[in-house]
Amino acid sequence: QVQLQESGPGLVKPSQTLSLTCTVSGGSVNIGTYYWTWIRQPAGKGLEWMGRIYTNGVTDYSPALKSRVRISMETSTNEFSLRLNSVTAADTAVYYCARDISGTWGNALDYWGQGKLVTVAS
């Protein structure tokens, strides 16, 4: 059974960089049918797709965040990571990592981490 777990600081100061890691267990990040994805959700609001990374390192980012976000992958530890720089209070949210599986039928976000609340405050 695939499991994803977010980890990282729960409090980040304004203007600094938010860094989170997603550890994948029960499966390898290095399989070509998967994209590894970050999604966030401010309290009481909807879901926002932030970006994803493919096994070859190719990334796609939300245009709204593209100038501030970076997603990377470390196959040796079966992890992928999110960095969001120059954060403000508007970046306070629960951050989820998820697997985007690709098949002949399309794509689906089939496995999700439990979420990590990150608060931006001084």
Place this chain on the structure above:
Amino acid sequence: DIQMTQSPPSLSASVGDRVTITCRANQSIGNFLNWLQQRPGTAPKLLIYAASNLQTGVPSRFSGSGSGTDFTLSISRLQPEDFATYYCLQTYTTPRAFGQGTRVDFK
């Protein structure tokens, strides 16, 4: 970018009711649509992929239909555990886009 519009934003229903939620894309996305359920305080859970395919383990009272720009999620007989927020998600292209969500609560 593709935008997804869900309706209604919320609805009130009773156990046993049939519930229908709609999602519209601003351009054709074929059948590249997921439906997800999110219970309070938990991560979203995939219910349906490719517009109408039930994810393994999801009860058969959930069904999805549609293609192109208009999609529907139906719950045939609402159960207590179905009171949650539901999101559509287009998987046709990046950036991915979620609908705004539909909250289903007790009447």
